[in-house]
Each structure stands twice: as C-alpha cells, then as structure tokens.
Amino acid sequence: MPDGKSMGMGSHLIQRERTRGASSRSDSTQKSSSIARPTSVHAKYYDARLPWYTIYPTVPEFSPAVGAKAYEKWLKGLPPEDAVSLYLHVPFCRSMCWYCGFPTSITRRDASILNYLAVLREEIRLVAEQAPQALPVSDVHFGGGTPTIMPPAEFLALMEFLRSRFTFKNTASVAVEIDPRTFTTEMAEALETAEVNRASLGVQSFDPIVQKVINRVQSEAQVTAAVENLRKHGVSRINFDLMYGLPHQTVQSCVQSATTALAMRPDRLAVFGYAHVPSYRKNQRLIDETALPDVAARAEQAAAVANTLVAAGYCPIGLDHFALPDDELALAQRAGRLRRNSLGYSADTCQTVIGFGASAIGRLGGGYVQNEVAQSSYSRQIAAGHLGTSRGYRLTNDDRVRAAIIERLMCDLEANVPAICAAYGLDPTPFLNSAERLGMLAENGIVHIEKGLIRVRQEHRFLMRVVAAAFDAYLDRSPY
Template identity: 75%
Template sequence: MQTALLNKYCDARLPWYTVYPTVPDFSTTIGAETCETWLRRLPPDEPVSLYLHVPFCQSICWYCGFPTSVIRGQRPIRNYLAALREEIRLVADQLPRALPVRDVHFGGGTPASIAPVDFLALMELLRRYFAFSKSAAVAIEIDPRAFTTEMADALGAAGVNRASIGVQSFDPVVQKAVNRLQSEAQAASAVESLRQHGISRINFDLLFGLPHQTVQSCVDSARTAVAMRPDRLAVFGYAHVPSYMKRQRQIDEAALPDNIARAEQAAAVADTLISAGYHQIGLDHFALPDDELVLAQKAGRLRRNSLGYSADTCKTVIGFGPSAIGRLRDGYVQNEVVTASYNQHIRAGRLAMSKGYCLTEEDRLRAAIIERLMCDLQADVPALCAAHGFDPIAFLESADRLEMLTEDGIVEIQDGFIRVKQEHRFVIRAVAAAFDAHLDRTPY
C-alpha cells in the first residue's frame, strides 16, 4: 500500500468498532434503573450470551489497555467473587425467567487466576440462574505463565470448551520491553494440558506494533504459534495511548514501529498464517477451515462484538464484573470500571451500571452497516437501509468520506453496494468510520 494512503487512513483515533455507538458516546444518564427496565423486557425464550470480567493479574503487561490490577494471593479474588455472585443474583431477579444461554466468556485480566474450587462454584451458580444449552460455548482467557494442571482439571469439569491463550510475541527482546516474559515452553505446556482435559478449541492472541518488533520477529512468532496448531489466532495491532493508560508510559515510544512498519508486520503475519492453512477473518482474525468463524463467514453471519469476531448470533449479551459491557435490545450498558466502586454498588444491593446508550433506529442501521464492513469487507447499503426503513440514497449521500475513499481507490461502490479492496483491508476502520455519526470529524 502507498505510504501516503497509510499515513492518511491509519489514524490511531479510529475506533475498532466492536460496538456502535462506541463507549465514549455512552452517557451517565443511563444507569441501574434503566438497565433493570431493559432486563425485564428481554424475551423469555431468546438465547443470550454472558460475559464475566475478572480484573486481576499477577503482573501488569505495559501494553495492556484493559482495566486490571495486580493481586497477591486469593483473598482479593474471593472478595471480588462474592460481589460477582451477588451481581448475578441481582440480574437474575430482573429477568422474566432463567434465560437460555448459548455462549459464555470469561475475560480479564486473568480469569484463570480464580482458584479451581471457586471457579467450579461460580459455574454452578451460573447454571442455577441460567438455562445452559448442551452445546453452549464456554470460553476463558489464559495466561500460560501461571496456568496449572489443577485449573485445567477444573475447567474440564466445569464444561469449558474453548481457551484463549495470551502470547503476544515469542521474541524475548519484545517481551522485556512490555514486561511480559514468557517462554515458548510455557505456552506449549498450557496447550497440551488443555487438550488433555478435553478443551480442544484453542485460540492464540498475537500483537504487532510493539516496541522493537520487526517483520522477521513477527513472522517468527507466528510460525512458533502455528507449530502448536491453535484453531484460531487473533492478530491485534498495539494501540499506544499513554494519556489514557498510564502503564503504557513505561514503553519506550522511540522503539515503536511507524505506520508503514506496522502495516508490513501485519501483512507478513497474515501471509504466514494463510500459507499455513488458516483463513483470514475480517480485519485481524485467522481460523482453520473447519472453525466456527470460517463457517459463519461463509454463511454471512459473522458478528462483531466487544471480544472481536464471533460466530455467536445472540442479540443479547449480559455483562458481569467491573467495566463489563452488556448489549440489550434497547441499548448498551457498562458497569463501573473501578473495582472498588463496582463492589460498593453491589454490596448496597443495586446493579453497578455507570453509563450506557439508548439505541435509535438510525444507530441500529449504522451499526449494521459498520458490522458488515468490519466482518465481510463489504456492505449492501440499500438492502440494509430497506430493512431498517431508511432511504438509501439520502443515507449514502450523508457519508461524505465515501467520495474520498473511492477517489483514493480504497473502496468500490456500485448501486450502493460498497466493497473494500483486499489490498486495503488494513484500513477497514477508516471505511467503517464513514458511517459513524458520532466520530470527531477533525481532518486526518
């Protein structure tokens, strides 16, 4: 891709569009009472997904953009779990019945830092308040540096069937620069232990754009990962926002690759994974041919949510824990980000929502277009407008950046059908941003 186009469209301010409208547009006028009303309106027979956030780690990785803190021992986790269990009960009290569950994800932080016996008890509580389908997907994020056989036993017994392993990079120079030292042997040991306990669906997370990373080191990490044959890999670009995440101030900015180098790294990793038999999914995911993501992509039902790309088609996501985002029929809700504030609300017997967003019909249309662009690199805007009751001509004319994207050869538009050229997939966020009515329109 031309240097000028990369510098023009690779804007760090652009959202990743895991939700739309994005979190900065959420309002504090949406709180616990509104959320309770929205929960009571949920259809009693429609499947939902659950997300549980565990905001603790044994050490802090400087690149991390998620709210998490260091813990020593199990006491802080057990205190937090007491609040989490109470939140589950408070939410269940608002629901019309024990809703069917099709997808569960434990994120963080390091959710596998929960003691095995406590994790089993938490899963038992969830099954008491929700009706799990036999085929429910239950996933957990894992730090291989602290993963034990005892935890693998508990995950297998609890019905966990997918694990996402944080790798980021196997290059020790890069690892030292971001305070995450871990060996290839630790990752391989975690994979082997999971598979021995029946958890055969494995994801790896890799990062590019980290300090001291090169194209070769990115390719070497990808090849090392491929040798362990995970079902999926997520290859994210590091977002350096030290003004927002203070821990990132520990990273040497002078060692960060520029936009051109980042694009070269992303392309090299993609080529490596595709050559190894993985299918590229949207912007940054890769999966083996028989994986649910590939099947969902072929069927046109790939989704985009707060975890990235997903085959989960549930319209509702109920979030638990500090900072967790829920997607209900009426809109989005987010819990208090700070764990102490979250605990305070729950102990007072009220839900911990701090802000949210009530969706309009126009928001739903824009979200649908953005999701299809992010998932399929194309969108049938007239068909989506018709489905939501909008005039496609007026709507397309309002997306003023489309003309610039077309002139620069990023997209092709025919009768309102937008297609992003494959060689420009790494700037897909700039295309999606053309339909973001809330985005800061300051020139690039």
C-alpha cells in the same frame, strides 16, 4: 485496543443483513491468498485515530442518563425463549504487562479475588431476579485480567452458580482467557469439569527481546505446555493472541512469532496492533517510545503476519482474526453470519449480551449498559442491593442502521446499504449522503461503490475501519 473491551465487555449487533450481500456475497474475503504489501495509500490512512468498531455507538457516547433503572426495565422485557450470551469480567493479574490497555489489578494473594467473586455472584443473583425466568444461555466468556488465576474450586463454584440461575443449552460455548505463565494442571482439570470448550491464550510475541521490554516474559515451552494441558483435558478449541507494533519488534521477529505459534496449530489467532496511549494507561509509560516501530513498519508487520498465517491455511477473518477453515469463525464468514463484538469477531448470534463484573458492558434490545469501572464503586453498588450499572446508551433507529452497516463492513468487507436500510424501512439516501468521505476513499481505490453496495478492496482490508468511520455519526467530520 478494541473499544469496549478496554472497559469490559461490548456486545453483539442486533440484526443481520439477509440480502444479496449476505446470500451471494462476493468472494473478496476468500479469494486472496495473500495480503498486499503496504502502499502510499496505506501510509495515508493506516494510523488514523479511529475506533475499532467492536460496538457502535462506541463507549465515549455512553451517558449516566441511561443507568440501572433502564437496565432493570430492559432485563424485565427480555423474551424468555431467546438465548443470551454472558460475559464475566475478572480484572486480576499476577503481574502488569506494560503494553496492557485494560483495567486490571495486580495481586499476589487470593483474598481480593475471593472478595470480588462474592460480589460477582451477588450481581448474578440480582440480574437473574430481574429476568422473566431462567434465561437460556448459548455462550459464556470469562475475560480479564486473567480469570484462571482464581482458585480452581472457586471457578467450579462460580460455574455451578451460573447454571443455577440460567439454563445452559447443551451446545453452549464456554470460553476462558488464559495467561500461560500462571496456568496449572489443577485449573485445566477444573475447566474440564466445568465443560469449558474454548480457551484464548495471551501470547503477544515469542521474541525474548520484545518480551523483556513489555514485561511479559514467557517461554515457548510454557505456551506449549498450556496448550497440551488444555487439549488433554478436553478444551480442544484454542485461540492465540499475537501483537505487532511492540517496542523492538521487526517484520522478521513478528513472522518468527507467528511461525512458532503455527507449530501448535491453534484453531484461530487474533493479531492486534499495539495502541500506545500512555496518557490513558500509566503502565504504558514504562515503554520506551523511541523503540516503537513507525507507521510504515507497523503496516509491514501486520501484512507479513497475515501472509504467514494465510500461507499456512488460515482464513483471514475481517480486520485482524485468522481461523482454520473448519473453525466456527470461518464457517460463519462463508455463511454471511459473522458477528462483531468487543472481544473481536464471533460466530455467536445472540442478540442479548449480559455483562457481569466491574466495567462490564452489556447489550440488550434497548441499548448498551456499563457497570461501574472502579472495583470499589462497583462493589459498593452491588452491596447496596443495586445493579452495578453506571452509564449506558439508548439506541435510536439511526444508530441501529449505522451499526448494521459498520458491522457488515467490518465482517464482510462489504455492505449493501440499500438492503440494510430497507430492513428498517428507511431510505438509504441520507445514510449514503452523510458518508461524505466515501467519495475520497473510492478515488483512492480503497472501496468500490455501485448502487449503494460498498466493497472494500481486498488489498486494503487493513483500512476497513476508515471505511466504517464514514458511517459514524459521532466522529469529527473534518477530513483525515
């Protein structure tokens, strides 16, 4: 479960490394035609309870000390010529998936959705009024929940309202998350009218046994119909989400699900490991823990799916994404400009992300802000004429350097620490010295270190979070 996304939207990191590591990077992310089978080293580190490093510092470091006042100041200070990304969180679904780790509400009626959309539009108005002018937009993402369960006319009205408050670039990417079980032709037509050009479909697994025990039963025919409907209406860029580590999953069923997905030829796939945290998410208590695969089985499943996708011509992107060679992610990876945000990997280069909706997270030059998580609290705050911010984080220079190092490791499997530090005018020695676990990781063959250039070995790509964690100043410093 990506940190940040479980609470809404994370954001993009500010500065890219323009160094030897980016311009003449090793081909470690490209050369391997397969992912190595798990070893004893994987077993030692694979299930470490670590952040997914979609943002840094991660959400637990956020504080009420950074709230609406800071957000207002940061909005007013945005450069009017710099493009921004927008994230809109629509936390509603028609039924509860028992594996879900996101804050959602289950509703069979549209009334609660319509009320929420009215609040969302008011927040958009409040935020736009703080900005110096109608900011240019290059990227929009509708997440949830299931954004496409709103009435099609409401989706069109919301897009029209956004366009009235912001200036959309002609090349703007507009993406939406979709549940194939509730997707209609009317919504496909609305997406076409609204100029949506990318859709992300939640698939998870095609295994009927697995689907039943996670309360997400959807047929291959439903997914196929949704994909065909999207392509027919001009939404040509298709993403799939798959999962491993679910109850009753096996290596064979994971590979079969991946093979079924490949027949529909999505442009990219995200392959996430199920995170079982029933103490945090009550719906996960409905999952039979005894049916969950163990650490070794999870690692086998992840490697098997990865090998299946790579063999079909998809490029491995960072930790858990796979893309066709001509997809934006693959192109960005080859150019050394791949980014990491709470939705996963991204080719979007915006330095500013503005989040709308309950729990949404934004990123501006000064740091992160997050809206009230509870819909009721969020709605009351907006109704009172205040920004929905409840907490945030003010970035230090140390945070920015560590964030840049972690992002490059997560995106490129390597980071040139001296070059990154030089971009901030800092000495790399303290950062390398504080990463005490690097020596142990090098001894175990997970990384190769030479003059501050850290490379994660291709066969250990699934352990890149362990390497990134060595630069996390907020983690418990005890050994793994």
